[in-house]
Amino acid sequence: MLELYSLSAGYDSSSVVRDLSLTVAAGEVVALLGANGAGKTTTLRAISGLARVNSGSVRLDGVDLAGMSPTARARLGIVHVPEDRGLFFGLTVAEHLRLGGATDEVQQAALDRFPALRGLRERRAGLLSGGEQQMLAIARALTHEPKLLLLDELSLGLAPVIVERLLPVVREFADRHGTAVLMVEQHVHLALEIADRGYVLAHGDLALSDSAAALRGNSDLLTASYLGEHAAHL
Numbered sequence: 001m002l003e004l005y006s007l008s009a010g011y012d013s014s015s016v017v018r019d020l021s022l023t024v025a026a027g028e029v030v031a032l033l034g035a036n037g038a039g040k041t042t043t044l045r046a047i048s049g050l051a052r053v054n055s056g057s058v059r060l061d062g063v064d065l066a067g068m069s070p071t072a073r074a075r076l077g078i079v080h081v082p083e084d085r086g087l088f089f090g091l092t093v094a095e096h097l098r099l100g101g102a103t104d105e106v107q108q109a110a111l112d113r114f115p116a117l118r119g120l121r122e123r124r125a126g127l128l129s130g131g132e133q134q135m136l137a138i139a140r141a142l143t144h145e146p147k148l149l150l151l152d153e154l155s156l157g158l159a160p161v162i163v164e165r166l167l168p169v170v171r172e173f174a175d176r177h178g179t180a181v182l183m184v185e186q187h188v189h190l191a192l193e194i195a196d197r198g199y200v201l202a203h204g205d206l207a208l209s210d211s212a213a214a215l216r217g218n219s220d221l222l223t224a225s226y227l228g229e230h231a232a233h234l
């Protein structure tokens with residue numbers, strides 16, 4: 001579904017992510033990991049058309065997205081939930097779910113995944129708690145029925161117990177709808193419990209990629225690549 005081939009991307013001609021090759025298949029959940037500033041958000045932004053691609057390519061279903069606007073990419077089925085969640089504080093929960101023009105059935109299905117939002121339908125997003133806002137951001141993304149879902153730090157500011165409840169919803173959605181999910185997550189071990197595979201970036205370079213099970217089983221290597229020390233240890 002998604003293929004990055006030797007992608008170098010950033011905000012000007014100097015790339016903050018370099019030579020990254022990565023794939024996400026339909027129905028697959030892939031974790032994008034790495035320390036602060038490693039280039040995770042930039043990678044997601046390059047895919048959704050918000051960062052500059054200096055070389056290499058981004059393909060969705062075999063189609064090269066070079067030169068395509070973020071809106072055109074959204075029309076192809078790429079939905080990006082950014083770090084700041086991208087909610088409109090003055091709009092209610094129900095209004096957010098209606099925004100993309102989803103049918104009632106699709107809106108209800110999104111709410112079914114987050115029962116806590118049901119009683120909050122008429123509440124403005126600005127008055128929701130952090131966890132409720134995060135649920136709304138995901139629920140809204142699901143109403144777009146994405147082919148490719150990009151999630152940037154779903155768990156920002158949330159208690160691990162809440163993250164433990166949100167991540168399986170993502171897994172189940174990917175399984176049921178065949179959505180490809182690329183997920184940036186700081187709760188590494190929680191992410192690797194639901195992911196199929198993971199990639200670790202260090203200072204903009206790919207340090208490690210493997211199945212989630214292998215990454216879970218090799219904490220030392222994972223920690224070393226997190227710290228950008230992988231190459232130095234070889």
Ligand SMILES: Nc1ncnc2c1ncn2[C@@H]1O[C@H](COP(=O)(O)OP(=O)(O)OP(=O)(O)O)[C@@H](O)[C@H]1O
Nearest residue numbers: 011012016034035036037038039040041042043083
């Ligand atoms: N708009 C921007 N213009 C210029 N440089 C930027 C911009 N946004 C990010 N950067 C730089 O790009 C590098 C990678 O940042 P990025 O946000 O991709 O990291 P990250 O892995 O998402 O980190 P975090 O875990 O802190 O969110 C950093 O050095 C950052 O300072």
Ligand SMILES: [Mg+2]
Nearest residue numbers: 040041042083
């Ligand atoms: Mg980031």
